[in-house]
Amino acid sequence: MFQNFDAPSRAEPISGRLVALRARLADAGLTGFLVPHADEYQGEYIPASAERLAWLTGFTGSAGAAVVLANEAAVFVDGRYTLQARNQMDSADFSPESLIDNPPHAWLKGRLKKGDRLGYDPRLLTLAETRRFESACAAAGAAFVALDENPIDAIWADRPAPPLAQVSIQPDELAGETASAKIERLRTILAEKDVAAAIIAQSDSIAWTFNIRGADVPHNPVALSYALLRREGPPTLYMDGRKLSNAVRDALAGLADIKEERALLGDLAALGREGARVLADPQSTPAILAQALTEANGTIVEGSDPAVLPKARKNAIELDGSRRAHRRDGVAVTRFLAWFNQNAGRTPLTEIAVARKLEAFRAETGAEDGMPLLDLSFDTIAGTGPDGAIVHYRVNEATDRALENDTLFLIDSGAQFRDGTTDITRTIAIGTPTDEMRQRFTLVLKGHIALATARFPKGTTGAQLDTLARHALWQAGLDFDHGTGHGVGVFLSVHEGPARISKSGTVPLEPGMILSNEPGYYKTDSFGIRIENLIVVTPPAPIEGGEREMLGFETITLAPIDRRLVDTTLLSRAEIAWFDAYHARVREALAPSLSGEALDFLVASTQPLAAVT
Known part of the structure; x- marks a missing residue:
């Protein structure tokens, strides 16, 4: 298995680590210390040897930072990790703060005073980050001090060795x-x-x-x-x-x-x-x-x-490889969905059991196709009921929840094949969904379709398109606290720059870019919804009667979307047509590689929606 579900273990209370760090800072004449979630290579995902933020605070998300002062400490996370951070940290040691609304450099302005010295590891901060903190410190008359040695490394007795994987x-x-x-x-x-x-x-x-x-x-x-x-x-x-x-x-x-x-x-x-x-x-x-x-x-x-x-501008061979990878992955995901449909609500299952089963289907399908599964593209997010409302929930043995009838199950997962990287989210009904669940799901679906069908001129940025995915939710007084889409590599990082579809996506989209289309909705302590496909920016093409050629998107993810959660009364005829056409393409692409119950499931789950009344 590529995913480890062990619960985080602590050799001693987190508070003891905080005490030890503060003692080191005092000996060095430092007022405080900045702890980013970063390694020396500035990647989003980092090796165990660089997980200093998790070691110090208990927070294991993939983005964040901490500031430790003599009498106060805070951990800063974005909307994906708000609930996770509160669950993993001890509020007596660290206060949770918003990385977006009150980032560390802003938080510090009200706490630093003249003569203070805030330490940092210059290997772990970028030029831009260093500049922001230098400015914040200077405004308070404090100094931002580059350290030769990271004080956490000095007290982290069982720190793992750096990785030495073969190239x-x-x-x-x-x-x-x-x-x-x-x-x-x-x-x-x-x-x-x-x-x-x-x-x-x-x-x-x-x-x-x-x-x-x-x-x-x-x-x-x-x-x-x-x-x-x-x-x-x-x-x-x-x-x-x-x-x-x-x-x-x-x-x-x-x-x-x-x-x-x-x-x-x-x-x-x-x-x-x-x-x-x-x-x-x-x-x-x-x-x-x-x-x-x-x-x-x-x-x-x-x-x-x-x-x-x-x-980011994938060439034709990379795109062909990605399409093959997504077709292969679609076969595996559909086999999984068929299995889930047969077992969820009937056989005792837990989040970990479901995540393991999906990985097994991917490994089996890759082996059959002659392109073995080399890794997951990230730890599978498998959340049932209230766990689905935690945007980047990572199940472990301590949090593993049993699946129950009449709930929603959210599974966000991906694979690494030598010819492509995949990332797909499906929200699945177990038993009978409530009217609220179906209404929220359909609003998310409307946003997903609006983005998938968008046509836009050269120079359009992700920020300009992000509104399309949120519009239906906004009209109902709802929203989601993460970006709508991120770039994806080809047998590379599942989160790739420079383009993204989000409120802060300022890079123009260009042909060949692969991005995700993943609007969502999350009701705290109840359920979560996300629908994610990967899309490729297509070259400019004319529109009949139009004056300018427009770029668009090709959806390359192939797997059924749960029809039981769709309220057709909330969809337009054009939206229903897109949904039915997508499912027809999924059926045509995947049916030759499926048989038995999996094929029966594919045919049933891709039937057209009822006509609008």
């Missing part, structure tokens, strides 16, 4: 472009920006650029590393050499110089002494790397990671 090569026939061609394309960007080099700190950007994959981070096939891309001469890949077999090292030798990570700071200092201008993304470059360059008289030119946008 593999992503074949050109799946990548759709050679690594050498990608490097030449990126060099063109460096020339346009008149820089000598670019720091690439995001592991998925490095994986894409060099056509490599790894397994250092759970569910994300990346090798933790850095790269220095030079305008002239070969790039340098900085990585623990123990991750490279002789065959992989030989394959990379013609592309790049390979060095241990400890060489990077010295190489940046050498560039600085040459007076070099170096491109660095302020949102992903650790502050310590920029400092190494600027302290040696080099110049940081701030700009986007040059690989981020090319990586």
Whole structure:
């Protein structure tokens, strides 16, 4: 199994760890310390050795931060994790705060005073984050102090060792472009920006650029590393050499110089002494790397990671691979849904049992298709009843809840295949849903359809489209506290930038981008609803009678949506037509690979909705 359901264990009370940290801070003359959920590579998902926030606070979500002061401490999370944070933390030690409405730098402004010293680890904060905190500290007359050693590491006695997973090569026939061609394309960007080099700190950007994959981070096939891309001469890949077999090292030798990570700071200092201008993304470059360059008289030119946008624009081969992966995954999910339909409410089941069963279907289907399941793309979110209302609920042995009749079950899951990454959410009725459940589900469905069918001009951003997914909910006085869609990689990170569909999505959508379409609704302590498919931005095409060509979306996720939860009286004829056409496509694509009860379920669950009366 790729997912571990062990309950978090604590060798000693969290409060003891907090006391020990405060003692270290006092000895160092520090007023407080910032603890981001981050590693040295600024990825969303981090290895166990970097889970400092979870170790200190008990909060295990994938985003957040803590600030520890002498007499006060707070943990900051976004809307996905509000309930989870309250359940996992001790309120006597940490107060929960909104990462969006009252972020740490704003929270600190009312608490720091002249002469205070707030410490931070410059490996774990980006340039942009460092700047925000420096400004907040300066406004109070305090200092933001970079530390040579992270004080948590000094007291974390049983800290896991850093990962050393083996690196593999992503074949050109799946990548759709050679690594050498990608490097030449990126060099063109460096020339346009008149820089000598670019720091690439995001592991998925490095994986894409060099056509490599790894397994250092759970569910994300990346090798933790850095790269220095030079305008002239070969790039340098900085990585623990123990991750490279002789065959992989030989394959990379013609592309790049390979060095241990400890060489990077010295190489940046050498560039600085040459007076070099170096491109660095302020949102992903650790502050310590920029400092190494600027302290040696080099110049940081701030700009986007040059690989981020090319990586997001999937080529035709990557898109074909993703479609294959989604068809394969659709077969597995439909087999699971058929099993669930036969057993939920009749046979005793728990959230963990259901999540394990879905993973087993994925593994079996991948093996049959000759493309084995290599990992999940994230820990499966399997929540029944009130657990479904926790947006990023992660079940463990201590929280495992039994499924009951007349409730909703939300399952958000995904797979990593060598040819694509999947992410799908289905909300399923167990027994008889209430009128409220059906009404809320249908409002979410209306938003999902509105986004799936959107046509929009070049230059449109995710923020402009986000309203479409919320409109029906807003008219009923409802909303959801997460983004509507995130970018998705190809056998890479399930959460990929730079584009997203959300209130803060400012990057224009471009053809070839893969994003999620996942509006939802969550009633605290009762139930949760989310409908998620992945969509691809399609090239501009004319609309009959129109004056401008418009982009649109192709839905590539293939699996039935629970018809029992749809209130057709709330849908327009066009919405019903979309729903029926989607199900017809699902049936046509998946039926050849299904048989028996699974095929019967597929046929029954994809029948047209009743006509509007």
